[in-house]
Amino acid sequence: MDAQRVAVYGLGRVGMPLAAAWLKAGFNVVGYDVNERLIRDLCSLRFEWIDEPGVASIFREASQRGKLSFTVDGKRASSSSNIHIVAVPTPMDWGSKKFVSEPLLSSLNTIGSGLKKGDVVILESSVPPGTTCGVVKRRLEELSGLAADTDFYLGFSPERILVGRALEDLLKRYPKIVGGVGPQSTKIISDLYSRVVEKGVIVVRDSTTAEVVKLFEGVYRDVNIALANELALYSQSVGVDYYEVREAANSQPYSHLHLPGPGVGGMCIPVYPYFVLEFGVAKGFESKLILLARQINESMPHVVVNMLMREVLSHSLDTRTLRVTVLGASFRGNVSDTRNSPTHMVVSELKRLE
Ligand SMILES: NC(=O)c1ccc[n+]([C@@H]2O[C@H](COP(=O)([O-])OP(=O)(O)OC[C@H]3O[C@@H](n4cnc5c(N)ncnc54)[C@H](O)[C@@H]3O)[C@@H](O)[C@H]2O)c1
Incomplete structure (x- = not known):
């Protein structure tokens, strides 16, 4: 496995610019999505799905240099990467006004299938407070048999982009907020993000604080x-x-x-x-x-x-x-x-x- 390979789970309006930002910082990236048509098109360098300025050109160049790949094989994405970034939808049911957790839980199953000692998991999807240190931590620990903040590192870093200028927002406009489920996680994730974003990192007390910021x-x-x-x-x-x-x-x-x-x-x-x-x-x-x-x-x-x-x-x-x-x-x-x-x-x- 390449050192520091990033897997992005969910290649939508947030996941695509995120993948581009990590590529720009020099990391190798694999993009995973459940949408097979999207992945087929991306694999064939058909980038019509992308309407964020700057992203398609970074993808084209990185794909040609072998630094970017796409897959619908979640286990492969997870086991071949050591940094896992979650950007799946986190909608609400408008009837009950409750959080719909299925996409998030399914992405955790995917990550858990290949999670290894030393891996880093960063949740970027917006979630109800307490999700990262609650259901996410529990699920990943159960699936992998590893302990968060000791064997693997887990935190929340909210996406603060405005659709239409996402890459610029990510790379240049705002600092990244980072809160981990423990001190080791916070340190490792904030060190990583300070290599990706120009405006640096604001470290907050814990993952719940970071969720609430967003x-x-x-x-x-x-x-x-x-x-x-x-x-x-x-x-x-x-x-x-x-x-x-x-x-x-x-x-x-x-x-x-x-x-x-x-x-x-x-x-x-x-x-x-x-x-x-x-x-x-x-x-x-x-x-x-x-x-x-x-x-x-x-x-x-x-x-x-x-x-x-x-x-x-x-x-x-x-x-x-x-x-x-x-x-x-x-x-x-x-x-x-x-x-x-x-x-x-x-x-x-x-x-x-x-
Ligand atoms: N769009 C924004 O401006 C914005 C800004 C900040 C934060 N957010 C948050 O970011 C998250 C993602 O939003 P988005 O706008 O990119 O959503 P999106 O609907 O544009 O994209 C989500 C992608 O995830 C894929 N997906 C669904 N389930 C999956 C799974 N189990 N595993 C892998 N991929 C899966 C979908 O096929 C889709 O391609 C949400 O939590 C949202 O609230 C969005």
């Missing part, structure tokens, strides 16, 4: 977007122009009023508040503000449709013959990702009016 970043955005939405609706009701107020107010350095919008989408910000809420409840803390912010943002598609309907009625238009064009399907400007986009809700509300 989730609080999302909660901060969610609450502030909810505030902007509330103030915009307030402004409309009292007859002032929110945009004018915002611009004037933000000329003062302590005011960072966001833009209002039809809601919050993507796989991260709408989901993380629920991870935080559930953990709080389990520990006896009930948050009011986080839940309220979610409720405000989740009501926004409905608010948008109501605004439209008011206009329709005020112009005496006939909804039965009206044709609506919705511009913008992705959850944010300049990205192709439509997952959890509020546009879906706006469209389904409009269809109900037919």
Whole structure:
């Protein structure tokens, strides 16, 4: 086995740029994914799946130099590597608002099938607090018969990228947060990451703290977007122009009023508040503000449709013959990702009016 070979589990919007970042730092990388078509294409140097600037060119060059390979054989990826990076999806079930752990558990089974003494496992998928030192540690120890922080090293390092400029964010824009399940893990993972990212590493107390850092970043955005939405609706009701107020107010350095919008989408910000809420409840803390912010943002598609309907009625238009064009399907400007986009809700509300 090559020294310091990295296996990335899950080659999506996070896993691909991560693989590119480790390649850029000089490591050999194997990419593993359950999507056979994706792996077949990547093996044939067909990189149409990648829409992050800079990633395809790094992949092409590294593949040609034999430093990058792709596989659907998880055991092979695990046993031929000594650094394992988890970037699989960690979605939430929107009915129960509970974390869906299957992809994560399945990736742990894959890693566990080849885990060796001295290996390093870094979880980068966003997870509910306590996951790394709880289910992840337990599962890997059971599967390998090895002890975390003694025989192998385990920690959490959140991905802080913005889709569309992921590689730049990873390599240059932000420090990497690292928290291990023990002191050895923290040291080894932070040493590794200081070789990969320009902005260095912020070491936090433990893996749960690192998990919470990522989730609080999302909660901060969610609450502030909810505030902007509330103030915009307030402004409309009292007859002032929110945009004018915002611009004037933000000329003062302590005011960072966001833009209002039809809601919050993507796989991260709408989901993380629920991870935080559930953990709080389990520990006896009930948050009011986080839940309220979610409720405000989740009501926004409905608010948008109501605004439209008011206009329709005020112009005496006939909804039965009206044709609506919705511009913008992705959850944010300049990205192709439509997952959890509020546009879906706006469209389904409009269809109900037919
Ligand atoms: N997209 C973002 O902007 C962003 C930012 C920060 C953190 N995150 C977090 O990163 C994680 C990954 O997100 P993403 O956007 O890259 O997801 P994604 O859906 O784009 O990609 C996930 C990939 O994992 C693969 N996969 C699923 N189950 C697998 C398994 N058991 N083993 C191996 N591969 C498997 C899928 O086929 C897919 O290719 C999530 O936890 C997400 O919350 C995402």
